[in-house]
Amino acid sequence: MPKLEDLLFDPNQVDKEVLAEILLPYIGIEKDSGKITFKDEWGKLSNKHKVLVYLLARKALVVMQIVKQEEEAQGPAEIEARTGIKGGSLRPSLMGLRREGLVDQCSEGYFVPAFKLQAIHSQLTRKN
Numbered sequence: 001m002p003k004l005e006d007l008l009f010d011p012n013q014v015d016k017e018v019l020a021e022i023l024l025p026y027i028g029i030e031k032d033s034g035k036i037t038f039k040d041e042w043g044k045l046s047n048k049h050k051v052l053v054y055l056l057a058r059k060a061l062v063v064m065q066i067v068k069q070e071e072e073a074q075g076p077a078e079i080e081a082r083t084g085i086k087g088g089s090l091r092p093s094l095m096g097l098r099r100e101g102l103v104d105q106c107s108e109g110y111f112v113p114a115f116k117l118q119a120i121h122s123q124l125t126r127k128n
Helices: 016-023 040-044 047-063 076-083 087-100 114-127
Strands: 027-029 036-038 104-106 109-111
Touching: 016 047, 016 114, 027 047, 036 047, 047 076, 047 087, 047 109, 047 114, 076 087, 076 109, 087 109
Parallel strands: none
Antiparallel strands: 027 036, 104 109
8 A cells, every 4th residue: 555655755865876877878978087088979069958967977976976966057158168059059959948847946056956857868768
């Protein structure tokens, strides 16, 4: 019989296998520096999906304890500088992703809530 406690979940718990499955085709992370590098498949993504993959790469850096949790979120200027997506394309993508509930925003910038991994995985799989 279901219990009310069954409704509880940890919003920060990351399914590492799903995260790796999402990211492996598109990015690599340099061991020593934690620098995110983009693979050839990255270039085939829409700007919206590039933003999702980049923000998920930031989440991976936190999960692997390369950066601190409070450094995960990125502002538009940082995302633009790291991804090369110009602000005129980036900001509408971020707003659309917020409307879809796939990214969230805090005072430090934008991030992907851990419980959205499965939805993002489905979206990226469908795009192929």
